[in-house]
Structure formats: structure tokens, C-alpha cells
Amino acid sequence: GENVEQHPSTLSVQEGDSAVIKCTYSDSASNYFPWYKQELGKGPQLIIDIRSNVGEKKDQRIAVTLNKTAKHFSLHITETQPEDSAVYFCAARANAGGTSYGKLTFGQGTILTVHP
Amino acid sequence: EAQVTQNPRYLITVTGKKLTVTCSQNMNHEYMSWYRQDPGLGLRQIYYSMNVEVTDKGDVPEGYKVSRKEKRNFPLILESPSPNQTSLYFCASSRRLAGGDSYEQYFGPGTRLTVT
Numbered sequence: 001g002e003n004v005e006q007h008p009s010t011l012s013v014q015e016g017d018s019a020v021i022k023c024t025y026s027d028s029a030s031n032y033f034p035w036y037k038q039e040l041g042k043g044p045q046l047i048i049d050i051r052s053n054v055g056e057k058k059d060q061r062i063a064v065t066l067n068k069t070a071k072h073f074s075l076h077i078t079e080t081q082p083e084d085s086a087v088y089f090c091a092a093r094a095n096a097g098g099t100s101y102g103k104l105t106f107g108q109g110t111i112l113t114v115h116p
Numbered sequence: 117e118a119q120v121t122q123n124p125r126y127l128i129t130v131t132g133k134k135l136t137v138t139c140s141q142n143m144n145h146e147y148m149s150w151y152r153q154d155p156g157l158g159l160r161q162i163y164y165s166m167n168v169e170v171t172d173k174g175d176v177p178e179g180y181k182v183s184r185k186e187k188r189n190f191p192l193i194l195e196s197p198s199p200n201q202t203s204l205y206f207c208a209s210s211r212r213l214a215g216g217d218s219y220e221q222y223f224g225p226g227t228r229l230t231v232t
Binding site for chain 2: 034
């Protein structure tokens with residue numbers, strides 16, 4: 001089955017700096033890669049996603065890059081703010097039986113702390 | 117308001133006493149799933165459902181059952197809970213957005229289960 005590794009497990013940055021979180025996956029059939037933000041006491045929230053036919057996707061201060069050959073993808077947050085502090089999860093999903101709703105495998109999570 | 121609701125939010129029970137955690141969504145999503153979140157392990161998918169009466173195992177299905185008799189509800193059943201099922205559980209629902217590459221996805225607020 002799919003295995004997703006996420007690094008680092010914790011990341012501390014100063015407000016205004018950039019933050020990068022990296023994930024690798026094992027299943028070459030995976031074709032959908034979402035990123036989630038989880039604030040304390042809440043469920044994860046989808047913040048950005050990318051499909052395997054795209055190398056990069058950007059939404060304001062966040063961007064995701066995908067290297068399908070190397071099987072890794074990264075989340076980039078620029079101009080970080082204290083409210084970006086949360087746990088971030090990457091995930092990977094492969095097609096299953098012709099649908100796009102196959103198994104979703106998550107990374108272990110990264111605790112991001114942005115210091116004012 | 118679009119939302120996924122879970123009940124109960126907190127539950128303490130004893131080994132072997134059957135329990136059900138309910139999950140309901142009001143967005144007419146086809147796809148629903150259950151995850152458990154444990155420290156250092158991220159979120160692991162227990163079961164998922166692609167539509168009414170269509171369910172499949174995730175990565176950690178042992179000890180759990182699900183049913184999808186209605187589109188809006190996806191209960192998680194623990195027939196004989198054990199202490200190793202002590203965890204934080206999340207229900208999620210999603211649908212693929214027409215004409216795009218993204219998914220509309222929501223997680224519930226979580227259910228913290230303790231089995232003694």
C-alpha cells in the first residue's frame with residue numbers, strides 16, 4: 001500500500017519568514033495530493049491540493065510543488081503569520097476502480113510555530 | 117451552513133461495550149470516510165464510502181464496522197471496543213468539484229474516545 005513520509009515533524013519560524021514542509025510517497029499510482037491544516041481542537045481543513053498532471057499550484061501565500069519522478073511534494077508558505085501556526089498534514093490518493101475516491105494516506109504531520 | 121457533525125464529541129467507555137459514533141453531513145456529498153488520529157501517526161483511514169451502500173476498508177479497519185444506508189449518514193460502530201481503540205476519531209465528507217481538479221472536503225470536529 002501507499003506510504004507517505006512527512007518532514008520535519010516540527011518547524012519553528014519567525015513571522016515573515018517562509019516555511020517549507022516536504023512529503024514523499026511510495027505508490028506511483030497516486031495522483032492526488034492534498035494538504036490540510038489542523039488547528040487546536042478542530043478537524044483538519046483542506047488548504048490546497050494538486051493533481052499529478054500539474055507541477056505547481058499557488059493560492060495567495062501558499063503553494064504546493066510536485067515532482068512525480070522523485071515522488072515528492074512540498075508545501076510552501078511565504079510571509080508567515082502567527083495565525084499560520086497549526087499542524088499541517090500532507091496526503092496522497094490513488095484511483096480505485098475507475099473512481100477518484102480511493103484510499104487517502106496521510107503523512108505524520110508537522111507542527112508549525114510562527115513566532116511574532 | 118455546510119458542516120459535518122459527529123456525536124458524541126467525548127466518550128469514555130469500558131472494554132467490550134458496543135458503541136456507535138454518528139456522523140452526518142448536510143452537503144449531499146457522495147464520499148464519506150472515517151479516520152483515527154494518534155500522536156506520531158497522523159490520520160489513518162478506517163473505512164470509506166463512495167456512495168449509499170458502497171463501503172470499503174481503509175488502512176486500519178480491524179475492530180470497526182460502518183454502514184451507509186443514507187447519503188447523509190455514516191456511523192462508525194465498535195462492536196467490542198478495546199483499549200487500543202482509544203483515539204481521536206474524525207469523520208469527513210467530500211465531493212469532486214465539477215470541471216476542476218479539486219475536491220470540496222470537510223472534516224467533522226472529532227470524537228475523543230477512551231476505552232478503559
